[in-house]
Amino acid sequence: MRSAYATDVTVTKNTLHIKPVSFWKRLWLQRQLALMSVPMLLYIFLFNYSPLWGWITAFMDYNPATPLFENEWVGMKNFIWLFGKPEFIRAIRNTFAMAAINLVFGFVFPILLALFLNEIRTIHFKRTVQTVTYLPHFLSWVIVVGIAQTIFSSDGAVNQLLLSLGLVKNPVFFLGEGKYFWWLVGVINLWKECGWNTIIYLAAMAAIDPALYEAAQMDGAGRFKKMFHITLPGIKSTFVVLLVMNIGYLMEAGFEIQYLMGQNVVMDWSQTIDIFALKYGITKGQYSRAIAAGIFKSLVSIALMLSANFAAKRLGEDTLL
Amino acid sequence: MTDTTARRARHRRKRSVFPLVNAVAMILLMFVTLYPVINTVAISFNDGTDAVRGGIGLWPRQFSIKSYETIFSDEIIFNAFFITVSRTAIQTILNVVLTSMLAYALSRREYVLRKFITTVFVLTMYVNAGLIPNYLLLQRTLGLGKSFWVYIIPTMLSCFNMIITRTYILGLPDALVESARIDGAGDFYLFWKIIFPLCLPVLATVALFVAVGAWNSWFDTHLYNASKVHLHTLQYLLKMKLATTTNSANAALTSADAAASTTNTTPITIRSAITVVSAAPIVVIYPFLQRYFVVGLNVGSVKG
Numbered sequence: 001m002r003s004a005y006a007t008d009v010t011v012t013k014n015t016l017h018i019k020p021v022s023f024w025k026r027l028w029l030q031r032q033l034a035l036m037s038v039p040m041l042l043y044i045f046l047f048n049y050s051p052l053w054g055w056i057t058a059f060m061d062y063n064p065a066t067p068l069f070e071n072e073w074v075g076m077k078n079f080i081w082l083f084g085k086p087e088f089i090r091a092i093r094n095t096f097a098m099a100a101i102n103l104v105f106g107f108v109f110p111i112l113l114a115l116f117l118n119e120i121r122t123i124h125f126k127r128t129v130q131t132v133t134y135l136p137h138f139l140s141w142v143i144v145v146g147i148a149q150t151i152f153s154s155d156g157a158v159n160q161l162l163l164s165l166g167l168v169k170n171p172v173f174f175l176g177e178g179k180y181f182w183w184l185v186g187v188i189n190l191w192k193e194c195g196w197n198t199i200i201y202l203a204a205m206a207a208i209d210p211a212l213y214e215a216a217q218m219d220g221a222g223r224f225k226k227m228f229h230i231t232l233p234g235i236k237s238t239f240v241v242l243l244v245m246n247i248g249y250l251m252e253a254g255f256e257i258q259y260l261m262g263q264n265v266v267m268d269w270s271q272t273i274d275i276f277a278l279k280y281g282i283t284k285g286q287y288s289r290a291i292a293a294g295i296f297k298s299l300v301s302i303a304l305m306l307s308a309n310f311a312a313k314r315l316g317e318d319t320l321l
Numbered sequence: 322m323t324d325t326t327a328r329r330a331r332h333r334r335k336r337s338v339f340p341l342v343n344a345v346a347m348i349l350l351m352f353v354t355l356y357p358v359i360n361t362v363a364i365s366f367n368d369g370t371d372a373v374r375g376g377i378g379l380w381p382r383q384f385s386i387k388s389y390e391t392i393f394s395d396e397i398i399f400n401a402f403f404i405t406v407s408r409t410a411i412q413t414i415l416n417v418v419l420t421s422m423l424a425y426a427l428s429r430r431e432y433v434l435r436k437f438i439t440t441v442f443v444l445t446m447y448v449n450a451g452l453i454p455n456y457l458l459l460q461r462t463l464g465l466g467k468s469f470w471v472y473i474i475p476t477m478l479s480c481f482n483m484i485i486t487r488t489y490i491l492g493l494p495d496a497l498v499e500s501a502r503i504d505g506a507g508d509f510y511l512f513w514k515i516i517f518p519l520c521l522p523v524l525a526t527v528a529l530f531v532a533v534g535a536w537n538s539w540f541d542t543h544l545y546n547a548s549k550v551h552l553h554t555l556q557y558l559l560k561m562k563l564a565t566t567t568n569s570a571n572a573a574l575t576s577a578d579a580a581a582s583t584t585n586t587t588p589i590t591i592r593s594a595i596t597v598v599s600a601a602p603i604v605v606i607y608p609f610l611q612r613y614f615v616v617g618l619n620v621g622s623v624k625g
Contacts, residue, residue, distance in 0.1 A: 027433055027434070030433060032507050032509055033432045034426075035509075036422045036425065036508065036512070037422075037427060037434065038438075040419060040438075041434075044445060045441075047475055049448075051451075052448070054450060055454065116343050119340070119343055120343065125347070128351075131608050132355060134611070136358075138600075138603045138607050139358075139537075139604075140559075142559045143559065143596050143599070146361075146559065146592060146596055147360075148357075149563070150357070150360070150361070157356065191354065191357075195354070199615055203615070255540075278452055278453075282453070282544070287453060287457070290453045291454060294453055298449055
């Protein structure tokens with residue numbers, strides 16, 4: 001019998017023969033499935049895994065013009081150079097600071113917004129708010145940065161508002177002073193993604209058993225008690241999965257916004273590890289140093305992800321791994 | 322359930338101000354979200370020299386469509402529009418077909434390579450060689466720089482999209498595939514005739530994600546095709562405008578800039594007009610796909 005399963009089943013002379021089929025025979029029987037997936041596997045090896053080979057050049061004094069193994073091995077020299085460079089230390093600080101701001105903003109505000117949206121009973125109004133708040137997610141970073149530069153300029157809408165409310169006496173140079181940069185990135189990110197990030201929480205809230213709310217109602221719980229004791233615990237597992245995932249991406253503070261908005265005057269506050277790597281690698285041609293910076297970032301990411309995953313497991317939550 | 326929600330709402334309405342406060346907060350939020358966008362549209366329809374004075378709010382002060390006339394008669398912008406549309410279309414079609422095909426193969430429980438290939442794909446979400454090694458691969462090893470293909474070839478598959486599609490297929494009844502297989506259908510036939518049409522809701526999500534990513538990308542142009550004007554994309558042109566208006570450099574990037582000095586348009590109205598033109602297609606389309614991407618995202622979150 002032609003079978004793509006683990007065993008061949010044949011019946012002869014009233015006896016049932018079940019014999020395991022070898023891996024290669026099964027693969028041959030499943031050749032159509034293999035044809036659908038193995039080319040993509042090779043593709044992924046080429047574009048996602050083969051660049052890892054480039055990591056060895058971080059331990060060399062690499063020059064693309066000379067054949068790979070004729071470059072001089074220098075051990076950890078590039079890493080030592082990196083950590084002796086204040087610019088790189090600042091890039092680490094900036095990456096972490098902006099990532100942390102994004103992480104906190106990215107959880108607190110979408111959850112709050114989802115809680116409030118969940119209380120809206122007029123379905124059309126709710127859907128309108130959702131559609132409108134999803135909009136900035138679809139705009140490119142180039143557009144968002146362009147808009148932000150208009151809004152936050154010295155004669156832009158934010159300064160006009162602050163001046164008319166009497167909160168400031170002179171326009172604030174949001175774009176030209178380093179100390180505002182991290183928070184500007186945080187606020188712009190929030191504007192862009194807050195609505196979008198509610199989608200998952202709203203779905204988790206919709207899955208909560210309505211009987212729980214009724215029971216709480218009977219016991220005299222008000223709106224905020226119900227939010228606190230039913231809705232929030234109801235989205236806890238979603239929250240933990242997203243938290244673990246996002247801690248794994250903590251080193252991804254974003255790249256485009258800092259690159260597009262970071263003018264020279266705010267460089268000390270805007271430059272992230274990625275931009276540092278781009279600058280040294282592609283503009284200055286110091287590939288080995290740039291790749292070393294990239295390796296540092298990847299390793300920290302993986303360590304963060306594994307420890308967040310471990311912590312979540314200890315707390316008894318479902319995790320990704 | 323609707324009955325109880327209605328009852329609860331009625332019960333509340335009497336003594337709670339919360340719904341009112343909530344509605345006001347939501348309207349404020351919508352205003353904050355939309356103000357910068359409408360402001361940009363207003364500037365794009367304003368007269369150029371007048372716009373320099375600043376202070377335009379939600380409505381143009383001196384209405385003019387000069388900026389649009391200028392950009393629609395600019396060959397470089399027109400070409401960038403063509404490049405952007407082509408790359409978005411090709412990338413989206415390739416992604417949808419390849420992602421769904423792979424997702425189908427990896428959803429077949431009997432497939433011997435299923436575990437291995439799935440693991441290799443999921444790991445790509447965490448293992449990333451970084452910017453420079455990827456650049457060296459595309460630019461030096463594969464020589465894709467200075468060509469249209471650098472937009473297409475490295476972006477044919479996305480692991481996240483594959484996983485949401487696979488999860489969706491796993492939710493379809495197994496009997497569909499089994500009964501067709503007993504009738505002697507091969508996997509290609511099964512995939513194309515049975516599974517692919519059933520996946521259209523989730524594939525609409527995938528198509529939207531890919532199309533938005535393709536339409537909005539500028540960094541690959543910046544990295545690989547900056548010297549090739551005929552391969553520039555809309556977002557890249559806009560990025561160049563951003564650079565000139567913020568650093569107030571005088572270089573004329575496109576003939577629109579050169580024209581700006583002779584006609585009543587200035588970089589700020591031109592920039593706003595390009596922003597509107599380059600954002601409009603997506604902004605018009607996404608509300609219609611809302612129910613799909615909401616479902617698609619949630620399918621994906623069930624099982625990372």
